[in-house]
Amino acid sequence: MSKGLTAGVIGLGSMGMGVAQSLLRAGFDVAGCDPRPEVVAALAAQGGRATTTPAEAAEGATAVFSVVLNGAQTETVLFGPGGCAEAMAPGAVFVSMATLSPDLARDMAARLAPVDYLDAPISGGAARAAEGKLSVMASGAPAVFDRIGGELAAVSENLFRLGDQPGQGSSFKAVNQLLAGVHIAAASEAMAFAAAQGLDLAEVYRVITASAGNSWMFADRMKRVLDNDYRPRSSTDIFVKDLGIVLEVARTRKLPPPISAQAMQMFLMTSASGMGADDDSSVARFYARLFGVTDVIRKEGDDQ
């Protein structure tokens, strides 16, 4: 049953489609937009409304969810030709879910005023997006959280309210991505190190996930390495982007984060080796080449 409220969703990739589906399920009218006509048609087939520009999707919406890849795309969605800013009126809220730099979030929020901007990067992956169970690291004016509380509840399981200024949510997300990126690289280094010592990797997985060396990323990503399954749930190049944001924030503030900087190099080496579009657990495949254990850690079809 429709609530008579319209939400816009810009970007209908695996995450954005999940956001749109969750809003539909909660009774919102959903207008969606994406450069790929086939995903827009897929949304329409599920009861959403197809539109051709961000402005059209934003027209009359109480909340517009931007679920695109990065800061540059977000800026285009907002301020490019046919962008949301043309169509949004005060009272509406632009919810930016991409991982982007805190400075850019502050800048876009200032440019969009008096229309409200919620700085709301997400994590959780496609499956949780489809279930309306994303984690959202959000900051913005308290009144904004209240005004679109129903929309936010429809898409999220954990809604962290992290401050009343845009930028704070993105700062928290950058801290999380610093750790997540380093942990993927460290997990990959550890698995290749184990393989080079002749250890059984399934046994390594069992021992480490029950020990003090465990991380959320080790448990999640190294399962894929055991399964030789490198289909991209989240690609190597996404972390090249996200660690890039971490290092940009650090450089801007004149901070030296040596571990993150080193982890970035490992993602870049993995991408440069032709695995940029593969799952980010492919960092382990790059380490396998470096450590001479491609007989153990490899994707079917890889050269050994």
Add this chain to the structure above:
Amino acid sequence: MSKGLTAGVIGLGSMGMGVAQSLLRAGFDVAGCDPRPEVVAALAAQGGRATTTPAEAAEGATAVFSVVLNGAQTETVLFGPGGCAEAMAPGAVFVSMATLSPDLARDMAARLAPVDYLDAPISGGAARAAEGKLSVMASGAPAVFDRIGGELAAVSENLFRLGDQPGQGSSFKAVNQLLAGVHIAAASEAMAFAAAQGLDLAEVYRVITASAGNSWMFADRMKRVLDNDYRPRSSTDIFVKDLGIVLEVARTRKLPPPISAQAMQMFLMTSASGMGADDDSSVARFYARLFGVTDVIRKEGDDQ
């Protein structure tokens, strides 16, 4: 009630004392040895037997637990003057619990034969040692595990049987320590990065421990940073040693582990800054100096 079986415990620091207490509680006669007379006396007061050399503690014991700091101490305990090797007869088992290199474990096992050597590095900290709930990453002949099953059950909650050759247990431990060391350094870098962006660290802790950036070490060690509590549960210099083993194994096998190598530098910088004997979470205090946030991350009494 005594089982009529004697176990020796060499090294009565916080971990060794916990091992000895767990064996006493399980009904073993325990002979203990340590260079510090006061801790030997403390064991005697709890029903153990005081001895003055490793050989004396090992005399007649079915199992001798060596709970010392490192490989060099283990070698002295075994083969130095008054060492265990002088007193142990075939049928007895030397259980080496220190974190040391797999090559050294193999070497000592070969020198000790025909007396059995169990390669059994531990983790879990002093509290779990006292409760008989250590995690043990063990390898050695299957018959050895059976012969001292009661002793091992008395001291451990998780007994990982990781192979039938000494060295394999230490290889698993090295993999764990690689991850643990990198995660402490990464957690410290992330907390200082958050502080430099003006984020509230208690909120960072709450968000990260519920997110994909979490690690066992982040949750454990960063709690100490929030509490400004740097009393050494495990010191910075212990990780200088343990990452040293990781890098030695890697160098010996001609493997380049860049993230571990960078993490090692952070522990060395922390130690060189005078915090080697402080808790290993003090890496965050070193980062605080590097990032200019000693007003947020500091030990009482530190210069700001």
